Amino acid sequence: MKPRVIAMGALAFAIAQCLSGLAAAETPATPGETSSERNELPKVEVRERRSDDTRPKLQHIMKEVDGPLITVTKKTSITKLDSVPTVVDNNLRALFAQTPGLFVSEQQSPGQANLSYRGIGNPQESEFVTVMLDGIPLMSDWIGYPTIYTLPLPQQISEVQLIRGGSSLLYGPEPPPVVNMISRKPVADRALAGYTEAVVGSNGLFGSFNQLSGTSGSWDYLADAHYRTSDGERDNGDSTLRGADLHIGYTSEDNAHTFLDLRISQLETGDPGKLSYPQFLADEEQSPTPYNKLWTDRYVLSLTDERYFSEDTELVTKLWGGYQDNASRSQDRGAAPTTATLQDDQFRFYGLDARMLHRWGRGNALTVGTTVYHSDAPFRQFTTDGLKPDRYDRYGVPCASPAAKNCARLRQDRSTDYAAVYAENVFRFAGGWHFVPSVRIEREEVDINESIKPPNLSRGLVDRKVSHTVPLFGLGFGNDFGRGNETYFNVSQGWRPVRYFDIGSPFGNTSPDPINDPDPTHVLSWEAGVHGTPADGLFYDVSLFRIDVKDRIESQQIPNAPPGNTINVNTGDTRHRGFEGQVDYDFLAAADPKTNRHLSVFASLSLLDSDFTSSNRGFVGNTPAFSPSHLARIGMAYREDKKFKFALSVVSVASQYWQDSNLDNATPEASNYIPAKVPSYTVADLSADWWVAPQIRLLGGVSNIADKKYYARVFGGGLEPAIGRTAYIGASWEF
Template sequence: MLSFRRASLPFALLMALVSWSTHAQSAQDTQPAGDQNAVKATKLPEINVHADDWRKYLKAKLQYQMPEVDGPKITVTKKTTVTHLENQPTVIGNNLNQALARTPGVLVSEQPTPTQFNFSYRGIGNPQESEFVLVMQDGIPMEGDWIGFPTLYAFPMTQSLSEVQLIRGGSSLLYGPEPAPVINLVSKRPAPGTPLTVSTENVVGEHGLFSSYNVIERNQGAWAFRADAGYVHSDGTRANDGSQNRQADLYLAYKPDEHQQWWMDFHAISAVSGDPGRLSYTQWQQDPRTVTTPYNRDWVNRDQLVLGHTREFGDRWSLEAKLWFTYQDLVSRAAKASLPGQPLPSSTTLQDEAFRTYGADVRLRKNWGQGNALTVGTVLFRGNDPFRQWSSPDLMVARDDHDGTPVLNQRRSSQYESLFAENVFRLPYRIHIVPSVRLEHERIAVDETVRPPFLTRPYIHEADGRHLPLFGLGLGNDFGHGNETYFNVSQGWRPLRYFDIASPFSNLVPGHAAQLSKSLSWEAGVHGAPVTGLYYDVSLYWIDFRNRLETQYINAIDTIEVNTGDTRSRGLEGQLDYDFFARTSLASEGQHLESFVNVSLLNATFTGSAIPGQVGKTPAFSPSYLVKTGVTWRDEHVKLSLTAVSSAAQYWQDSDQAYGSGQTYMPARIPAYTVVDVASDWQLNRSLRLLAGISNIGNRHYFDRVWQNGLEPAFGRTWYTGFALSYD
């Protein structure tokens, strides 16, 4: 098989020869009979020339991975996975195991109430509030404060998302702090040419579930807009477990010409939930509906405004710039745990953490040569995050009632700046090289005016700043039909948080902050779409995570954040997708029967530690395997999906030890579990769509969320059903 580009000269000569031969044959045909000077025709052997269109392989791979150069972002040689949510049934109630079923290696630590979201990856850090994973929406961090308080308390309804992107090695060089990975949530946009369209989706289900999601959108001419409003209510599975979640989004875009666009995004999320308390293993076995904190409650409000601009300049330059402002407020009402029949607590603590953050992300791309691209950019970020607590004898104190006794008041601030550059060099034999560099700076400060009354230490007035460079190198090679080998080595880091420079609840104030936690990630693999309907991606990885920060207890009250040691995570991550109808006539009718399986095999261990006997132990939340699999049948009328998530047993604390006894007992490990879900969408006609599904079909009795004060039971078997209407 010959490529026209590579065989252009021989092909041109061949065409000239054929033309000459044809002309000669024509001249012979016109010679008079018997002419001795007539040219004698020579019959040439037949030659078939075929062109190998590489674009069909690229299009197939883009169903599962990001473009090699995605706007101003270079992702070639970085391992990426894309889940297109439109290719699976609607995810109801933010069932994140279902939404991330096609996202290899991401461990979801389930918490039924919608005020915290817990992810971890490859054994790097506790999943509590996703502190070691950078979660973004449209490339903008969703954490409370990206630097000083990188926790995830808000998550958009999955109906408002078009895809989920997962970026591993090199993610810190592409986006910034957290060792790996980046989970980027991509918002839905109205497709070009969309007329004025209105839709409503309404679902009911078990445990008092009611979900409503409503959209109006249009994209014609120079203007486009999309507005949505969502509401989810659930009674939960325990008393004081009810929750309400509200969401509103507005997207407005203006495209004066084909070379530029201006847009505005507004996102608002509001969630309120009871907190029924965590249970010991013994309590969970006896009655998983037990409530230990009947008066506790959590409120989350998050509003974000984004202004963006893209432009294509001359000489193959392009720009993407974003400015954003975010206000997030976390309020909690928490009293000490007590079992039914025991005396009630005498007081409760009302806590208010506000986060006012703003930032800018500006990136330029220059295409040069034959397929080469250079990207440069900067990110600026600021945070102003007051932290306050009051004590009140009213166990039902309202969220805005600050008449109680002040017990803590801190002014906290953060700042972050970075400069970065990457370049993809295209070399002969389809080889590509991507060197990367990023220069980082952070500074955080805490100033305290009220401290907890049980402490005797001085008021905290601490600040710390850090500079560090990050480097990365990627190598890749395209071979065969749609296959690519890739290799990436890159550095990452975890920023110092407010709690790392001084704990507000300890008598000890460290003389200096701990060292930064840094990672070095190696990954080598191969992926591709060599035949129609098949995609595969398999890689080996090795991550060294150094200067882990741990809370070290000095006594019952005093703790200090110290660098306790280093860990190493290594393993294999594989993904296989196959469409059984892709090579049949059913594909031309829009029919697909897709099966998938992705596997993450992990071996994680402590390689160094200041804690005696810690070396050789397994870090918490590092299951030796995490398997996700499923099958989906879809056409223009039906989406029917069966998915399963299976996790090995895992330790919930780094000591690998059990905790407590009797009513306080917690085993050393979270038991293995497998959960199966089924979901379906049925498009009856142009306007009406029916939805139905069952989560945890086998009614598996399990948990995968454990913190220092107990576990949280996962949902048992639940069902939902509903409908969606659309008009245009």
């Protein structure tokens, strides 16, 4: 790891340790007192870590000071999965049914998650959304290749958090927002508890999830194993998921909680391929790539220490390391292909995140911390004879020509180093006012060394290393007024680091003169709104936002060079502004706030106006791709504790351009034609849990009730059909 990166991490960690020392020495020495007496810490009763804050608004937004995170003045949303019916299979639409503004670009196979927000970037593999599990990145490579190929099962999650502007100051890249999933914790009131679930459904779906957990004395544990298989709706759309989690924790006498988590996931899925619009209209279930496969293996081991020096001071340290392998097999292009390409993206990553919180004065709180991350990510391709080579077929001899077979087509050694230091403080004043200044300084270094290049390219081997140091600042303020209402305003900077493909794409034929050296993309996010619970059963949150994106990075043909000679450059700026509102009204809680029965109507609406403000490609005034003018969600939910859960949800998405040119890709008569706009669509889902006994419940649901034929994803010149109507039924037992 590079000296500057280590130095930045060491600086912030030293600051945190100094503050912890100051917190420990909170009582000054008195005359005659010995050093051992001065160093002995009185035992304190820590109230915050396991508190049960039942304020109604915390069913919808995060705490203002949530552990070592300061979220006051930032717009947040949460979904507590215990409040909704069981989410089954690869149904991200159901998982995010009550998450305002988050766009899900749907695909049938579960091998990728495609998310975007407020029209910033292509949703492909969620490259412009930071996705985390317990504050640890879920991306393949957080900095150099920030793609999502695996997500935890909903059964493993207790809560989904969405943090908008200011998220870069809490968690770092990418641009806002952050989707942070909180894992379920062990049962705290007994030594052994269990849960087992089995479901069957459309397209050959079978799923099983099994979990044991408990707490005994100072120790707690959780272990689960899960399996899911499906034939898919299209030929070669089958998938198999296997996984397991293990958690072991220990709470010491001084209220420090240390725990180890191991997470394992193995996914194999077919890739039936993308369609042109004429193919989609003729038969959306056809499979133009019947032999393509995707494999994703992910293993992550993390160690977390939550340490309380006093009632007001806590330090949370996370250390993690892992391995992910994204492998694929794809048939080569042509009318009658006879060869295939094997691709292997491997990622070995390590990270440290240390955050200290100190509450001081009357409601004030300071956080300081550091994050350090390193990844090694070799990238390889092999050309093989035949369409169904084994995943692990390997060849050492470089391909001598584009027609060569059973040889190595590409080899790149890649690595990233990243480090950040940050500080944030909430100041509270009389009259319910609060003010939050924030600062974060980040540094990235990306390195690529290519030893084998595709034989059809005339360029030399890529040997590139770039680094950037980026300071980020933020300001927030707000006011509590009336009964449970709060105004909030936040302006924060963010950025998107350069990726491996930005500085050394293996597929471009860059000439010797220009080099890929774009500036990182910078983001300035503004948000002002008001939220609250002014009456029993009612929650609302409305805001106006503006996001300015500067220095978008795109691949561009080099002027006066032969076709195929490209370079990644900063091509322009975009502006994204609009309205986002959310409301939830619980009729039964309005009549009785202490009821255990809830009947609620929920709705959210995002209105978006996005355009290019500058462009060297002539796009000024165009709408950026994947920027729907509206995204609305509405639904109804009923739940009675240990009796019944029911949810009906509807999502409506406006039409949207799929490329920044706002043009069709070809004439309507062409076989590869795709219209300039993805058509609007509205889809409804229904799900329910019914307890037939205190420990046994039945599960059931229908997705895409009206069997809507639509698509929400276009990538690589083809569209991905969304899945039609599906249904599932199952049962679970808990003890």
